[in-house]
Amino acid sequence: MIVNPFWDACLRPGHGVPTGRITKVFISHLHGDHLFGLPGLLCTVSLNISPDVQQSLKCVDIYGPRGLRKFLRVTLGLTGSQLLFPYAVHELEPTSDQCPEEGQLSLEMTEESGPPHPQEQPGRTIPLDVSSDCYLLFQDSKFVVKAFRLFHRIPSFGFCIQEHDRPGRLKTERLKELGLKPGPLYGRLKAGESVVLESGRTLHPSEVLEADIPGRKVCVFGDCSSVLGEGAFRLCAGADVLVHEATLGDEHREKAVEHGHSTPEMAAAVARTCCAQRLVLYHFSQRYKPGSLQKEGDEDNVSELKNQAEQALQGRGVEVTLAEDFMTIPIPLKRQPTS
Amino acid sequence: MIVNPFWDACLRPGHGVPTGRITKVFISHLHGDHLFGLPGLLCTVSLNISPDVQQSLKCVDIYGPRGLRKFLRVTLGLTGSQLLFPYAVHELEPTSDQCPEEGQLSLEMTEESGPPHPQEQPGRTIPLDVSSDCYLLFQDSKFVVKAFRLFHRIPSFGFCIQEHDRPGRLKTERLKELGLKPGPLYGRLKAGESVVLESGRTLHPSEVLEADIPGRKVCVFGDCSSVLGEGAFRLCAGADVLVHEATLGDEHREKAVEHGHSTPEMAAAVARTCCAQRLVLYHFSQRYKPGSLQKEGDEDNVSELKNQAEQALQGRGVEVTLAEDFMTIPIPLKRQPTS
Numbered sequence: 001m002i003v004n005p006f007w008d009a010c011l012r013p014g015h016g017v018p019t020g021r022i023t024k025v026f027i028s029h030l031h032g033d034h035l036f037g038l039p040g041l042l043c044t045v046s047l048n049i050s051p052d053v054q055q056s057l058k059c060v061d062i063y064g065p066r067g068l069r070k071f072l073r074v075t076l077g078l079t080g081s082q083l084l085f086p087y088a089v090h091e092l093e094p095t096s097d098q099c100p101e102e103g104q105l106s107l108e109m110t111e112e113s114g115p116p117h118p119q120e121q122p123g124r125t126i127p128l129d130v131s132s133d134c135y136l137l138f139q140d141s142k143f144v145v146k147a148f149r150l151f152h153r154i155p156s157f158g159f160c161i162q163e164h165d166r167p168g169r170l171k172t173e174r175l176k177e178l179g180l181k182p183g184p185l186y187g188r189l190k191a192g193e194s195v196v197l198e199s200g201r202t203l204h205p206s207e208v209l210e211a212d213i214p215g216r217k218v219c220v221f222g223d224c225s226s227v228l229g230e231g232a233f234r235l236c237a238g239a240d241v242l243v244h245e246a247t248l249g250d251e252h253r254e255k256a257v258e259h260g261h262s263t264p265e266m267a268a269a270v271a272r273t274c275c276a277q278r279l280v281l282y283h284f285s286q287r288y289k290p291g292s293l294q295k296e297g298d299e300d301n302v303s304e305l306k307n308q309a310e311q312a313l314q315g316r317g318v319e320v321t322l323a324e325d326f327m328t329i330p331i332p333l334k335r336q337p338t339s
Numbered sequence: 340m341i342v343n344p345f346w347d348a349c350l351r352p353g354h355g356v357p358t359g360r361i362t363k364v365f366i367s368h369l370h371g372d373h374l375f376g377l378p379g380l381l382c383t384v385s386l387n388i389s390p391d392v393q394q395s396l397k398c399v400d401i402y403g404p405r406g407l408r409k410f411l412r413v414t415l416g417l418t419g420s421q422l423l424f425p426y427a428v429h430e431l432e433p434t435s436d437q438c439p440e441e442g443q444l445s446l447e448m449t450e451e452s453g454p455p456h457p458q459e460q461p462g463r464t465i466p467l468d469v470s471s472d473c474y475l476l477f478q479d480s481k482f483v484v485k486a487f488r489l490f491h492r493i494p495s496f497g498f499c500i501q502e503h504d505r506p507g508r509l510k511t512e513r514l515k516e517l518g519l520k521p522g523p524l525y526g527r528l529k530a531g532e533s534v535v536l537e538s539g540r541t542l543h544p545s546e547v548l549e550a551d552i553p554g555r556k557v558c559v560f561g562d563c564s565s566v567l568g569e570g571a572f573r574l575c576a577g578a579d580v581l582v583h584e585a586t587l588g589d590e591h592r593e594k595a596v597e598h599g600h601s602t603p604e605m606a607a608a609v610a611r612t613c614c615a616q617r618l619v620l621y622h623f624s625q626r627y628k629p630g631s632l633q634k635e636g637d638e639d640n641v642s643e644l645k646n647q648a649e650q651a652l653q654g655r656g657v658e659v660t661l662a663e664d665f666m667t668i669p670i671p672l673k674r675q676p677t678s
């Protein structure tokens with residue numbers, strides 16, 4: 001599993017472009033370091049499409065705060081950018097407590113004017129679901145993706161990708177004891193159907209299936225200095241991977257918070273509350289050089305940020321990782337513990 | 340002299356940012372490969388400004404086709420991008436013959452709506468000056484910069500930076516013969532003033548100055564498959580450096596023209612008509628790898644583009660150069676030939 005659709009890192013100019021087919025894009029907030037690269041990336045993705053598959057191209061769904069639809073319409077429109085695929089922008093409606101007043105966009109600024117892009121499809125406006133304190137973005141047969149509210153200088157969101165639980169393995173020994181041979185019946189049992197045996201006995205799937213394999217969960221937080229509401233913690237509970245910003249070291253906590261950002265200790269506190277398995281830090285201030293350019297003894301060593309998070313998580317068995325652009329983190333399938 | 344303000348190359352995501360103070364930006368046309376990087380670059384330039392010079396920051400003048408003002412207002416506005424310096428967008432009004440009809444932007448699309456950016460200053464709308472067939476962008480004590488029309492898929496422009504001629508050297512031998520010693524009088528003569536000598540004789544500067552040193556001229560063409568009107572050729576006559584696109588090799592001329600682009604031979608023809616001293620080619624199709632990544636025997640060798648231009652200019656003494664990002668080409672001062 002590759003956490004592919006989150007382009008926070010690669011949206012910054014200066015980095016390459018994922019070449020695979022991307023059909024879902026999640027934008028945490030509208031700050032330029034996360035957004036200016038988006039129109040160019042859509043164009044590059046389009047350029048890399050071979051002409052013979054054009055017919056069947058699925059709509060690219062783009063999720064992000066209110067204002068994103070206008071941003072794309074204007075940037076793609078004025079530049080005459082032609083896309084080979086349709087796209088739709090689904091806008092999350094922020095709540096007024098997600099940022100200071102000066103960070104809120106007036107309706108006048110976000111209102112779309114002018115003709116839509118020829119490839120623009122109607123998108124949804126997604127309000128906060130108050131009862132669950134989160135935003136349901138989409139679900140398919142594999143995943144459900146929800147968003148939650150963060151506090152930053154402008155409205156910012158985090159995303160939770162939850163894989164559905166899957167049925168456990170068939171207890172093949174037991175099936176053989178019952179005189180059942182591999183075949184279509186196995187598939188029906190695995191899919192959760194009861195079957196009637198030749199003996200007339202009804203076999204329930206729970207009798208021959210091990211416990212469900214829990215789906216994996218990846219949570220990516222946008223820029224923030226704190227989490228808003230209980231929704232985030234409920235959604236992210238037990239995350240396999242929790243990706244959180246750590247712009248400045250703990251010694252600069254006041255400055256970090258003033259700018260709507262976090263320190264490693266703050267990120268660790270979120271990971272702890274969520275009982276995350278693994279914490280991935282990203283969004284380091286320019287003063288911290290990327291790992292590959294790091295020299296021993298550098299004053300602002302990015303590994304110091306890792307140390308600070310590890311210290312704050314001591315003894316919890318949470319692995320801390322410093323993100324690098326295009327890093328891939330494999331998340332092992334969860335296996336039902338053999339009983 | 341560094342041709343700095345032309346960001347065609349470095350506007351593409353994936354490249355670094357010039358760190359010096361930039362006060363004039365010229366955008367040839369609104370295609371994404373030349374424009375998507377602009378808001379991010381303005382932000383980066385702003386971030387690199389040390390806080391103690393904030394007070395005195397000059398307005399950054401940005402010149403480009405109609406639609407550019409809205410592009411910047413929306414991208415900087417929606418992203419809440421704060422700039423430490425004021426900026427103004429001066430829009431060139433294209434003529435309807437600069438591109439096919441589908442490449443023209445309706446007034447509805449380019450009309451600015453919503454509040455201006457806090458740092459946005461009023462900008463000019465610059466129509467074509469029909470008598471000279473060009474656009475006067477600005478002049479100061481050193482330079483005059485004009486734009487001219489090109490034909491591309493959308494309205495595109497070229498820019499001519501002309502250094503003013505400067506007075507020739509003082510003929511110091513002659514001045515000594517006249518009994519004049521170095522001092523303020525020398526300065527007044529050099530500045531073009533007549534002076535009255537003690538003998539009562541009026542000395543005209545032309546008597547003691549060598550011929551003017553002609554200013555240098557750099558012309559940068561935006562994407563184009565041809566030049567529109569005579570303005571460009573008149574402006575660019577005798578250019579020291581002429582920068583022209585060469586997207587595809589001569590063997591793909593039909594395809595190049597179909598997409599509004601040029602081949603090396605087409606660029607060479609422009610350089611020949613203008614009697615340019617040096618032709619710099621840029622904007623190579625992705626199929627040609629940049630020089631640094633080039634291996635001998637590569638099928639689509641970028642040096643083949645250079646060969647084609649050189650062949651078309653054979654015997655003319657025009658130096659052909661393949662542009663690389665952040666390449667600096669020194670242009671020697673012109674000296675008055677010693678007679």
Ligand SMILES: [Zn+2]
Binds near residue numbers: 029031152223
């Ligand atoms: Zn931010």
Ligand SMILES: [Zn+2]
Binds near residue numbers: 031033034283
């Ligand atoms: Zn950020």
Ligand SMILES: [Zn+2]
Binds near residue numbers: 491
């Ligand atoms: Zn173009």
Ligand SMILES: [Zn+2]
Binds near residue numbers: 370562
């Ligand atoms: Zn181009």
